[in-house]
Every structure is written in C-alpha cells, then in structure tokens.
Amino acid sequence: MAETHSLQDLQQPAVSSKVFVQRDYSSGTICKFQTKFPSELESRMDKQQFEETMQSLNNLYAEAEKLGGKSYLEGCLACLTAYTIFLCMETHYEKVLKKIAKYIKDQNEKIYAPRGLLLTDPIERGLRVVEITIFEDRSIGSGR
C-alpha cells in the first residue's frame, strides 16, 4: 500500500502554491527584484538564505546591464559593423544569462529542492517575476 502511495507521489508531487517576487523599480528600469522575504515561505526556509539568493541574482543582472568600458567598446564596434556582429557573437547579456541559469540551478539543487521549493528562472517569465513554486510537503513525520 505504502509502495503504491509513494509511486504515485513520485509521479505527482502536488503544487501547493506559487509565490511571485516582483520587480523593484526604485533604481529605474534596470532589472532588479525585491528582496523582501515572502510570508508564505516562512515555514520552509530562513529569511537570510532567501535574501542572499535574491541579492546575488540582482548583482548578476546588474553585471549584465552594466555600462562600462567593455560595453562602450562593444557598442561602438557593433555600430561600425552595422550591428551585424550581433548575429555572429554572443552578447555580454547572453553570457551573463547563462551564468544566472547555472546559479539558479545550483541554488535549486542545494537549497530549494530539499525544502520542497523550486525557483523558476525569471527569463522564462519575461524578467517580470521570480516564481517560487511551493510543493506539498509529503515527507512522513515532518511534523508540520
């Protein structure tokens, strides 16, 4: 009986709810997410961990959009070639997006999945929100 039950659970972990962390526009239009700890996650993980994740994400996005010597050079070179280099080269932003995807995967593996949570990469939601899926806690004797 228990076997069957766990097999079913394996195939259908139920989504309990989703939390959406919205964008923070206080610094303008740059990509930045709010670091405020959502109340729905209080029972699942600690505040500091969450804030650390969000802060790292924000830093990564800031790096992607940074105006610096390298981006000026890239911009000028692109202009001179009528922007055709964008067709052949991976842009700086895309490189950082890959880093972000890796970071999120890492965080999911180490921190969020063991607690029954899942972070969705914001790029899959058009950089509007960070979606955190909360799964029903099926662990026996979790005492919740």
Place this chain on the structure above:
Amino acid sequence: MKSREYQQIDPKALPTPTQSPPSHQHQAVGDDGRTPRRKWEVFPGKNRFFCDGRIMMARQSGVFPLTLGLILVTSGLFFIFDCPFLVKHLTSCIPAIGGVLFVFVLITLLQTSFTDPGILPRATPEEAADIERQIDDTGNASYRPPPRTKEVLINQQVIKLKYCFTCKMFRPPRTSHCSLCDNCVERFDHHCPWVGNCVGKRNYRFFYTFIVSLSFLTAFIFGCVTTHLALRAKGGKGLMFALQESPVELAICFFSVWSILGLSGFHTYLVASNLTTNEDIKGSWSGKSGEAVTNPYSHKNIFINCCSVLCVPMPPSLIDRRGFLPADEPAQTSGVDLELPNPSTKSDINVVGGSSHLVLDLQKSSADFSLFLNQTKPAALPA
C-alpha cells in the same frame, strides 16, 4: 487604451494537478503530427513571423515596402546614372562611399524591421491571479477589476505604473502597450509605419543608426546629383536639359533630405536627454501639470545618456519565439480568452508560457538527487 471587458481570473479554476485520471497528453504538435510546435506559432500579439520565428514584424507592415522601394530606386538610379559621370569627372571614391552608406542603410533598416522591439510576454494566469489577490486583500467578494495604477519611487520621483488589461500585469516604467501590435513594449518609443514595426528598447539603436545613415545617404546623393547637374549644365547644353535627365532622383532626394535630417535631429535630441518619443509627445517630464518634474532616467550628462541608450549591452528577447511548446501546454491565445491547461499525470506545473517539467520526490533520501531535478528547458537562449 482599449476598453475591453475585464475578466477576473478565478484562482480556483487554476490548475493544481492532483489525482487526475491518466489522459492522453495534449500534444502541441504541428500539422504533420510529429514536429513539436514553437512558441511563435501561438504568440498572442499581432505580429508576423518568418524563417521559423527568427524574423518578426508587425502584422500591418505599413509602408515598409515603400521605404525599401524608395531607397532601392533612388540608390539604383544614383549608381546607374550619376556614378559613371562623376567617376569620370571627379573621383572614383564616390561610388565607394555611396556603396558603403547604401549597405549600412539597408542593413540597419532590415534590423529595425525584423528585430523584436522589446516585447514583454503576457503574464501567466497564476501571476495575474496573484496580482489580483494582492490588490484585493480585503477579501472583498464583489467583483471589480484591479486598480489602474500603482506608484513607485524612482530617483526620488513618484512614477505611476499602469495596469495593462490585455497583458494582465502592471507595466514596468517606460513601457507602453502598442495597440497596433497588441503588445506591451519596453521603453516604447513609437510605432513606425515606415519600418513596419514598433521601435522600443531592443531596436532603438538600429532605428537611430538607420535614420542617421539615411540622412547621410540622401544628403550625399542629393549633393552628387546637384554636382552632376552643375557639371553638365556648365558643359554646354544648359541646366534645363540636364534637369530633364534625372528628375526622379532629384525630387525624391530633395523632399526626403529635409524630413530625414529633421527626424535625425529630433532623435539625437531624444538620445542626448534619454527621452522617448512617447514621453516627449505626452510631455511627461516637461512639467505641464505644474509640478517640478524632471526626467528621472536621465543621467544629467549628454555623453552618458547617449551611451546608456546606444551602447548598453543588447538586452535579450523576452518572448523566446523559437522555443518549443511543452507537449502538454495549450496555446496561449488572447488575454481575454483564458484556456486552462489540461491536467496530466506527468506535468506538475501547468504553467502557460513556462517550460519546466519537474519530477520531485520528497520521500526519497537525499542521495537520490539524480531523479530530483529533471528540467527541460527551451533549446537555446532567446536571440
């Protein structure tokens, strides 16, 4: 703003798959029944896609063929009739310069027209429900649409964010909903019928380069044609005879030089002050309302403003048009018409627009990590 019937999202109707009978998965397949469909095929906005989603334009192409035609015809006439004469009498640099400018203009025009201007994908049903829930915190059972504005503080200035009823989200600052394309576009400048596309965050630099190089090209051709006529008139038969030989070019160039130069000048001013055409026309920062408002996005330095508009790293396309639809995902149609995904045994997160399939087993020990995250992501990062 379109006055659409606002349809409230019923959170209970949202999919939370539990024990559902194993049903045939809804395969989002193409016509041949085998190839999985790509996201551009079910894109809700009014856009046209070519080359399997690589190229996109507005559905109404406007006068884009005319723009292309005018440029090709004028340049063609220039190369055929003026260049031979000028090479003989002046220098052979002329067709070279003309050629470079022509290629530049053509490439930037095509890039402006075919690039995603910075379209924001519409909010998923869960997101939209979450926003409504946050607003309607009082637990008020009566049906009412979300309030239209939300205020944020940007650089010590209060900016009102508007709620987009079509895309079901609060628009980020500087984003506007284009009624012709039915999309929210980031840093919306204007919808340009000449290029047949919106001009927004991602293609503004192409647009600006296009109009600047086009002004150089038209001025150059105008100059060459005038020189040609002057030389011919001096040569003997008189100005009127010379004029008869190239009326078309002259006419086109004469009328377009002033308008294109004017447009370039205007956009140079916009770039230097980090404004969009939309904001300039509405007078958002000119203090019409009497308050002392300044543009909160301006860096107060012309050089930095120019760089932040033209040299900032190219942002990615957010709509992922060439990504594949997950097999159990239905088409996301218009904003009003919400289709609920079919619950299935395999998919746990039926998110329209999402693409994560997760098999998570909390009962297994932590040593079983090989099973626990089995995400399938779209093939490549959006171009």
